[in-house]
Amino acid sequence: DTGVSQDPRHKITKRGQNVTFRCDPISEHNRLYWYRQTLGQGPEFLTYFQNEAQLEKSRLLSDRFSAERPKGSFSTLEIQRTEQGDSAMYLCASFGMEGAQYFGPGTRLLVL
Amino acid sequence: TQLLEQSPQFLSIQEGENLTVYCNSSSVFSSLQWYRQEPGEGPVLLVTVVTGGEVKKLKRLTFQFGDARKDSSLHITAAQPGDTGLYLCAGARGGSNYKLTFGKGTLLTVNP
Numbered sequence: 001d002t003g004v005s006q007d008p009r010h011k012i013t014k015r016g017q018n019v020t021f022r023c024d025p026i027s028e029h030n031r032l033y034w035y036r037q038t039l040g041q042g043p044e045f046l047t048y049f050q051n052e053a054q055l056e057k058s059r060l061l062s063d064r065f066s067a068e069r070p071k072g073s074f075s076t077l078e079i080q081r082t083e084q085g086d087s088a089m090y091l092c093a094s095f096g097m098e099g100a101q102y103f104g105p106g107t108r109l110l111v112l
Numbered sequence: 113t114q115l116l117e118q119s120p121q122f123l124s125i126q127e128g129e130n131l132t133v134y135c136n137s138s139s140v141f142s143s144l145q146w147y148r149q150e151p152g153e154g155p156v157l158l159v160t161v162v163t164g165g166e167v168k169k170l171k172r173l174t175f176q177f178g179d180a181r182k183d184s185s186l187h188i189t190a191a192q193p194g195d196t197g198l199y200l201c202a203g204a205r206g207g208s209n210y211k212l213t214f215g216k217g218t219l220l221t222v223n224p
Contacts, residue, residue: 002155009186010150032203033211042116042200042214056209093212099162099204101212105219 002026004104012110013082015104020078021107027082027103030073031095034067036060037106038088068102082111115139116201117213125166126223128190132171133199133218136183143183144177145212149198158186 005024013019025032030051035043046065047057051072061067064082069075079086089108093101117136127130140172143162145164159168161177161184168175172195174187185203198219202212 005195006154031210035212040216042216043212044214045211048209048211056211064224075115099210100145100157100160101202101210102157103147106152106154 004092004102005029006090006104006107007031008107009105010110014112015082015084016077017082018080019082019091019109020058021075021109022074022076022105024074024098025051025092025094026102027073029096029104030072032069033093033101034075034077035091035093035103036088037091043089043091046077073077079109081107084111115213116203118218119161119201120199120218122221124221124223125191129222130187130189131191132185132187132188133187133220133221134183135201135215137141137203139203140181142181143210144173144181144203146184146186146199147200147202149200149217155180155200158224167205174209190219191220193222193224196220196222 007022037043046097047071064080067077075099089106091106092104146158146205149155159175164179165183166177172189176185199219200217201213204210
């Protein structure tokens, strides 16, 4: 399978704990995007990378959130000191031709 | 601010019926994409449109991009239960970041 993969698919954590998610994009794509989707809403942009450089961050990305793409391949999104409001689906997308973005299956986070 | 408005928000029809869903904005987009999303999964790309007035067909699905590149429609002919899902439109605005702005989606249910 050469699509976008994300791990884990589901994560349940207690408030105050740290969590980390991983995204593996399509191998030949040099851009990678992170989005967050809450119930009843469309995905909202968080941040994106071109190769290993993080080029833009949304105001939604508080200082508890950090994203990396150290070798320009896979990316990680870490949330420190999780809050209940962080509960959402975290989506990763890989950028293709004409602005088309291909999404992974997502990581569903539940903060208790 | 919701830049993309989708209508209707919910649609329940019988198998074999035709339907159209709409995606409207006051902003111009350089490209617009339609996705279908099933519960617990990431959005799956259906089509990307980039030229004002462009029409693309994908089997029973017809996508149209408005002349002014501010709106789009998705028409499904002879809907089938397998078409059930959340249909999301997403626009990329001018510039080089290609980040997507999503509508809230249209939740389609096709009853057998």
